[in-house]
Amino acid sequence: MTIIxxxxxxxxxxxxxxxxxxxxxxxxxxxxxxxxxxxxxxHEIRPGQVGAAGFxxxxxxxxxxxxxxxxxxxxxxxxxxxxxxxxxxxxxxFLSPDNGxxxxxxxxLDHATTRTVAPETFAAIGAAPAxxxxxxxxxxxxxxxxxxxxxxxxxxxxxxxxxxxxxPFAMPExxxxxxxxxxxxxxxxGNLISNLPAASLAGRDxxxxxxxxxxxxxxxxxxxxxxxxxxxxxxSMGYIEIAVSGGSAARALNSPPGTAIRLGSG
Numbered sequence: 001m002t003i004i005x006x007x008x009x010x011x012x013x014x015x016x017x018x019x020x021x022x023x024x025x026x027x028x029x030x031x032x033x034x035x036x037x038x039x040x041x042x043h044e045i046r047p048g049q050v051g052a053a054g055f056x057x058x059x060x061x062x063x064x065x066x067x068x069x070x071x072x073x074x075x076x077x078x079x080x081x082x083x084x085x086x087x088x089x090x091x092x093x094f095l096s097p098d099n100g101x102x103x104x105x106x107x108x109l110d111h112a113t114t115r116t117v118a119p120e121t122f123a124a125i126g127a128a129p130a131x132x133x134x135x136x137x138x139x140x141x142x143x144x145x146x147x148x149x150x151x152x153x154x155x156x157x158x159x160x161x162x163x164x165x166x167x168p169f170a171m172p173e174x175x176x177x178x179x180x181x182x183x184x185x186x187x188x189x190g191n192l193i194s195n196l197p198a199a200s201l202a203g204r205d206x207x208x209x210x211x212x213x214x215x216x217x218x219x220x221x222x223x224x225x226x227x228x229x230x231x232x233x234x235x236s237m238g239y240i241e242i243a244v245s246g247g248s249a250a251r252a253l254n255s256p257p258g259t260a261i262r263l264g265s266g
Contacts, residue, residue: 007148009037009071010057010069012043012071012073013042014048014074015073029141031145042056047074051184052257053074054106057094070093071144074099086114088115088154098161114161115154125146169184170195179200182257186257190244191250204263208263223245227246230243242261
């Protein structure tokens with residue numbers, strides 16, 4: 001499928017906003033594609049957390065129109081021989097390093113085609129020689145601009161790629177009638193988001209969620225519990241999360257990413 005570009009480019013990085021890295025990437029994109037509209041998904045991914053970047057972009061992309069180019073740069077292996085990949089899915093295009101980020105993102109896409117970005121592609125679009133530390137500026141931004149402008153078609157990016165570096169995030173596993181997942185990320189409110197999708201609740205009578213030594217029934221809203229009380233609910237992204245009404249579950253429980261969470265029935 002050939003994407004009809006909208007000129008929209010989204011950015012997901014771990015750069016933060018203290019330094020000018022994000023602004024420089026935007027400057028490169030609009031220099032090569034002046035009509036581009038650049039939207040920040042987030043620049044507050046924790047440094048090097050490739051799984052979190054893939055997860056958040058994987059839940060956010062569907063709110064953008066077909067033809068959007070999504071750029072995700074969380075790249076602790078920048079300058080090494082890790083590849084850059086381009087994924088086409090559902091009328092959207094995604095650019096990321098092949099370092100686990102792309103594999104996590106792929107879990108949230110349907111009918112995707114993945115390609116390795118060939119070195120000659122960068123030469124063809126006039127990308128300058130890349131530094132060893134800022135491929136966001138030197139490779140990702142020019143490539144995004146070329147796709148967003150329509151100067152580069154998805155089919156010309158490079159050869160199809162079958163195998164990706166695995167995501168650092170595990171998938172839920174069945175244990176008898178229960179499902180064992182893990183905490184993936186904590187958001188800025190301290191809500192602990194798991195890899196247990198809402199679909200896993202189907203067919204369960206009075207589902208219960210256990211994290212550490214806390215077993216909780218499912219709430220509908222944050223306000224269902226008294227202030228300061230622990231609760232579990234399905235969040236807006238469609239996953240089970242643990243929260244504290246009016247507080248932070250991350251602070252209350254000290255449950256880092258990877259902490260096991262169990263879905264059972266009451």
